[in-house]
Amino acid sequence: MLLFYDTKNNIIKDKEQFDKENTRNIKACVSIISSEKQSFKISLTFGIDNKKFWEKDINISDIQKGKKINILIRNDALYWEKSPETNPYIIFREDDDFVYFIETCSDYFDVNFCPRIQLYRTKSDNQFLIKTNLLTLYNDPINPIITTKTFHEIIHEYDKDYLPEVRSYRKKLRENTEPRTSLSYMEVQLDILYQLVFLLLQENKILYNKALELIPNLDDFKNILERTYITTIKSLPDCLNEVIENKSKIRNIQKEYYVYKNHDKSNT
Known part of the structure; x- marks a missing residue:
């Protein structure tokens, strides 16, 4: 089952509202592509014309249980003058040093400065958690859950052995x-x-x-x-x-x- 967590009212269903939104340079679309909700498509758009520059089909089996994956728009998180269709540095991998930088800078800058989508597959079952700080359009089968919790806190609710404390110690380190x-x-x-x-x-x-x-x-x-x-x-x-x-x-x-x-x- 796909669980979509919305912490800042970023996730919307209204395509007309999505298309008209012009304060976001990069936006995302997430749609279920299987009746069993075991696979979905993520696409990224750029500019007022919502030009698609990246797309990926993701199956729940693509990510191991207990793993957190990040989709980061690397260059355009730092240099807005460079159009992503000509320089699409999309990172799709587990936490690393660059992810730490992204998480840190997002505490001080607007969320669009560090655009990312976070994915997590629970250890115990086939729950698949998604959190985004992009304006994101979704389709009918998805029901976003409104929350103020961090993604680490959300993950801990499903996997009790997952330690949010690691992040604080990593940041301290x-x-x-x-x-x-x-x-x-x-x-x-x-x-x-x-x-x-x-x-x-x-x-x-x-x-x-x-x-x-x-x-x-x-x-x-x-x-x-x-x-x-x-x-x-x-x-x-x-x-x-x-x-x-x-x-x-x-x-x-x-x-x-x-x-x-x-x-x-x-x-x-």
Whole structure:
């Protein structure tokens, strides 16, 4: 059975209303294509003319039980000036880093900035859950369920072993390993490694000469690095304390995250 969840009044049955809607660059259509409701068609349209640029028939057997699939309009989520019919980067796969970015940015931008459709097949039976943040047209056999719950909360109602907490730990993990916050202690490690490498090269003339053959201006590179090492403005003990503090914090978050993640896998 196909269950269509509507959290922001995005799902409509009125084709005339769908056609006239001109504030959405990308819209979707979902229609049942089998009497048993075991397969359906998803199509995506673009622009005021509702020009179709992507279509896919999906059977419930196409997705394993307990799996969540995302359909993402990748390029047009970021660059509206590029028409999807000439650059249709549609992603159809399980959660990944890009999905995390999409979910994160949708918290801060209009939903059309991150257009996506989420699909989930329950573990226990043939329930098939769909949630979309696109304006979506549907046909008669579908009965949308109005809710304010997140998709993770909805899934948990059907599969009790599904852990919505994984998302919060994953988000916490990403935030604390985001390059802008981790760059400083990564730089310390790189600078120390550079110094050790040059020390080893100076102690081994054969390796040093081979390095010069590979990088003729190696000495210039070494001199520039020596003038710009982080240790020229921060003491080595302070640098090491920063590395210990940050890496320990991240390892603790990762430890919590993988406990939940492994538990979720063991129940699939």
